[in-house]
Amino acid sequence: MSNKILSVRGLSRIHGEQCPLCIASTGPEHDTNICPHCGSVVAAHDVNFDLYRGEILGIIGESGSGKSSTVKTLYFDEAPTAGSATFYDGGAQHDMFALNAAQQRSMRNKRFGMVYQNPHLGLNFQISAGGNIAERLLMSDLKHYGEIRTRAGDLLVRTEVARARMDQNPKTFSGGMQQRVQIAKALATQPPLLFLDEVTTGLDLSVQAAILDLILEIQHELGTAMIVVTHDLGVIRLLAGRTLVMKHGRVIESGLTDQILEDPQHAYTQRLVASAL
Amino acid sequence: MNANYELPLEDAGYSFGFLDEYAKKEVRRCILKAISIPGYQTPYASREMPMGRGFGTGGLQLTLSLIGEDDTLKVIDQGSDDSVNAVNLRQFVQLTCPGVEVTEKTQEATLIQSRHRIPEKQLTEQQILVLQVPYPDALVVVEPSEARRKVMHGEADYSRLLVKLYEDVVRFDEITISHRYPTRINGHYVIDPSPIPRWDVPRLHQSPALVLLGAGREKKIYAVPPYTLAEPLVFDDIAFRVEDFRDANGKRIACRCCGSTVSFLDELIDDAGNVTHQCSDSAYCEEEQETISARKQA
Numbered sequence: 001m002s003n004k005i006l007s008v009r010g011l012s013r014i015h016g017e018q019c020p021l022c023i024a025s026t027g028p029e030h031d032t033n034i035c036p037h038c039g040s041v042v043a044a045h046d047v048n049f050d051l052y053r054g055e056i057l058g059i060i061g062e063s064g065s066g067k068s069s070t071v072k073t074l075y076f077d078e079a080p081t082a083g084s085a086t087f088y089d090g091g092a093q094h095d096m097f098a099l100n101a102a103q104q105r106s107m108r109n110k111r112f113g114m115v116y117q118n119p120h121l122g123l124n125f126q127i128s129a130g131g132n133i134a135e136r137l138l139m140s141d142l143k144h145y146g147e148i149r150t151r152a153g154d155l156l157v158r159t160e161v162a163r164a165r166m167d168q169n170p171k172t173f174s175g176g177m178q179q180r181v182q183i184a185k186a187l188a189t190q191p192p193l194l195f196l197d198e199v200t201t202g203l204d205l206s207v208q209a210a211i212l213d214l215i216l217e218i219q220h221e222l223g224t225a226m227i228v229v230t231h232d233l234g235v236i237r238l239l240a241g242r243t244l245v246m247k248h249g250r251v252i253e254s255g256l257t258d259q260i261l262e263d264p265q266h267a268y269t270q271r272l273v274a275s276a277l
Numbered sequence: 278m279n280a281n282y283e284l285p286l287e288d289a290g291y292s293f294g295f296l297d298e299y300a301k302k303e304v305r306r307c308i309l310k311a312i313s314i315p316g317y318q319t320p321y322a323s324r325e326m327p328m329g330r331g332f333g334t335g336g337l338q339l340t341l342s343l344i345g346e347d348d349t350l351k352v353i354d355q356g357s358d359d360s361v362n363a364v365n366l367r368q369f370v371q372l373t374c375p376g377v378e379v380t381e382k383t384q385e386a387t388l389i390q391s392r393h394r395i396p397e398k399q400l401t402e403q404q405i406l407v408l409q410v411p412y413p414d415a416l417v418v419v420e421p422s423e424a425r426r427k428v429m430h431g432e433a434d435y436s437r438l439l440v441k442l443y444e445d446v447v448r449f450d451e452i453t454i455s456h457r458y459p460t461r462i463n464g465h466y467v468i469d470p471s472p473i474p475r476w477d478v479p480r481l482h483q484s485p486a487l488v489l490l491g492a493g494r495e496k497k498i499y500a501v502p503p504y505t506l507a508e509p510l511v512f513d514d515i516a517f518r519v520e521d522f523r524d525a526n527g528k529r530i531a532c533r534c535c536g537s538t539v540s541f542l543d544e545l546i547d548d549a550g551n552v553t554h555q556c557s558d559s560a561y562c563e564e565e566q567e568t569i570s571a572r573k574q575a
Contacts, residue, residue: 102432127444134443138436145446145512167447 003053004088005193005225006074011047011083013069016040018081026248028268033064033248042249043069047083049244049254053192054223058240058257060230060272066249067229071195074227075114076104087111089192109139113186113224117198119178122185123170129156129181130166136188155184159214176207183214187222194226200235212238233273237261245269294341295373300324304342304498308489311500316462318413318430323496333366333392334493336409340366340390343405346376351386356394356541356557366390381560393456395477397540397561400486402503408471410492413499415459415469435459435467438510446515459510462501467510470501476519476541481507522554532556535565 014022019038026033026042033042044066051057059067073080074096085096089111099107116122123132133152142148153163159180161173170178179199186194196215200208212235218224228239236243236257243260245253245268253266264270292298300322307321326334344350350370354363358381367379380386383398390407400406416426419437429435438459445452456472460481470481471490481488481501488501501507509517522530522542529538533553540561542554556562 101428105432105434124440127440128447130447131440131444135436135440138439138443139434143439143513145443146514148443148512 004050005053005055006051006088007086008047008049008051008074009084011070011073011085012045012081013043013066013073013078014040014045014081015043027250028247028252031248033066042066044073044246044249047244047246047251049251051193051225051227053225054219055242056219056226056228056240058228058230058236058243059246060233060236060243061246062231064248065246067244067246068197069249070246071197071227071229075112075195076108087193109136110189111191111193113189113191113194115179115182115186115194115196115199117201119170119175119182122182123178125169125171127169128167129161129170129173132170132181133185133188136185140189151188152184155188156181159184159187160210174207176203176211179203179207179211180214183211183218187218187224190222192223192225194224196226196228196230198230199228200232201230208235215239233261245272291373293346293374294344295326295369296324296338296341300338301342304338307498308339308342308500311489311498312487312502314466315502315505316466316468316499318466318468318497318499320496321498323493326493328365328369330494331411333362333390333409335491335495335498336390336392336407336493337366337369337491338493339407339489339491339498340370340388341373343407344370344374344377344388346374348387349378349380349385351380351383351389351396351560352391353389353394353396353558353560354392356396356543357559359559362392382564383560393472393474394541394557395473395480395488397556397558400484402485404486406484406486406488408473408488408490410469410471410490410497411494412457412469413490413492413495413497415457415467417469430466433465433467435461435510438467439512442510442512446512451518452511452515461506461508461510463505464508466499468499468501470507474520474541475509475517478507478509478517479519483507530554532562532565535562535569537562537565 017038018040021037022035022040022042023045026035047070061067072078074085080097087094087096130152133155134148137148137151153166156166157163161177161180170181200211230236240257243257244251247268253260253269261273264273304321307319311319324338326337352363352367354360370377371379383396388405392409414426416429419441420426442452456474457469458475458478459467460470460478461467470478483504485503487503490499511517524530530542531538532542533555535556537556540556540558543557545553545555
């Protein structure tokens with residue numbers, strides 16, 4: 001019995017009408033992800049990877065390389081064009097893209113967590129920080145007010161947001177705190193799988209360090225598997241055990257993070273590592 | 278209205294009940310669908326009525342589609358048989374449905390059209406209650422897109438309504454919805470039970486009478502069939518409360534006319550600023566007064 005939690009095979013996401021030449025005429029060797037024949041955008045093509053319990057997988061690449069598209073299809077924000085993903089959950093196997101909308105919503109609410117780069121995507125700014133966490137708990141069918149309060153408070157304390165600020169609107173929080181509330185919200189249902197999409201981008205260095213520490217602590221404590229999408233080599237180096245490098249919608253290199261950073265094989269990866277400050 | 282005015286029924290060729298037979302047939306089919314899927318908002322082709330949308334055209338179309346010559350109709354507005362909306366609707370039905378009896382007594386009616394109240398007197402299996410609805414969708418307060426609301430209803434995803442209740446309890450220590458309280462029908466669809474006060478919500482639950490709700494402007498019909506679950510949305514540890522009408526000393530306020538302490542009360546403020554209370558259901562109040570005076574005479 002392996003500890004596999006997620007297995008992705010041949011995942012593709014193409015925007016536009018598509019023609020038979022799309023795949024052959026895009027990719028790193030053509031230096032574009034836009035098909036010159038029909039204008040379709042090949043956001044991601046033929047992405048394969050496995051993820052194991054408690055593991056952190058990094059996806060790195062420049063803007064438009066398809067790393068966010070990959071994560072969005074896995075979080076059901078977008079439907080994939082082709083490919084399959086299997087989620088292993090306590091002995092059960094789920095063919096993720098074969099589930100119906102209600103099952104996908106339930107899996108997304110109860111078994112997955114997502115932290116977006118922009119807190120506006122992950123948080124509802126009309127309601128309090130506690131309310132945001134309560135939303136996740138209510139979605140997973142917890143309907144006991146007292147317990148929701150306690151759990152939400154504990155989660156905020158765990159992510160180092162003062163319990164006293166629980167009933168305030170996240171609008172009044174700093175960027176780092178908003179990100180902490182997002183993490184607390186994502187962790188509310190204790191999901192075995194967490195997606196982190198550029199979580200530290202746009203935060204100042206000390207706050208970045210604190211958020212990364214928090215993520216590592218959570219991984220050690222709860223054994224949550226994570227997929228970390230970033231363009232920051234430092235984040236990858238600190239968090240991820242294994243890394244995929246993406247360019248123009250294709251995975252051009254994958255392997256242990258140390259190996260990729262110390263001995264990059266692909267020309268693009270070499271340039272990426274060499275250009276790091 | 279002008280007492281000499283007669284609706285030119287003969288000239289205009291209106292059929293019984295103003296609506297043409299095809300319109301009535303369509304409404305009836307939608308009613309059947311609404312009853313079959315308790316709480317589901319059935320879309321229907323709301324007709325133009327000779328009154329503005331928002332004045333009870335949804336309820337009126339239901340009433341006109343259901344009414345027959347042997348029916349007895351009661352029309353109430355905020356519990357009262359005598360307020361403008363009720364009087365106008367009743368007169369319209371009298372004009373367009375010759376032979377239909379009207380009444381103010383709840384127990385005599387076979388069909389009751391109401392705005393914002395359920396009569397105090399327990400309804401029976403022989404009766405149908407038609408409620409006029411301004412906003413049929415309980416989710417409209419949390420989701421502006423109707424397409425997305427339909428998906429949420431389909432998946433019974435009402436967590437965002439509960440978040441609203443959560444925020445209420447955090448801020449005010451209690452749920453502040455006074456009317457239009459979101460109510461779950463038959464364990465799935467959550468409806469907006471029209472602006473009835475909380476007081477009336479428990480009376481939808483396992484009601485012997487069929488309750489039909491019609492929104493003319495929003496073009497929706499939905500139903501609470503007889504003996505169906507109707508549960509207000511609440512948290513497990515915070516019970517649903519109805520209005521308790523207690524004064525500063527904790528004593529239940531009585532109606533100033535009939536002295537009832539078990540009915541839903543309207544608060545009235547006179548010119549001198551004195552606050553008094555009176556039954557909102559006028560037919561109930563009058564009957565109580567008659568019972569009291571009969572007892573005195575005996």
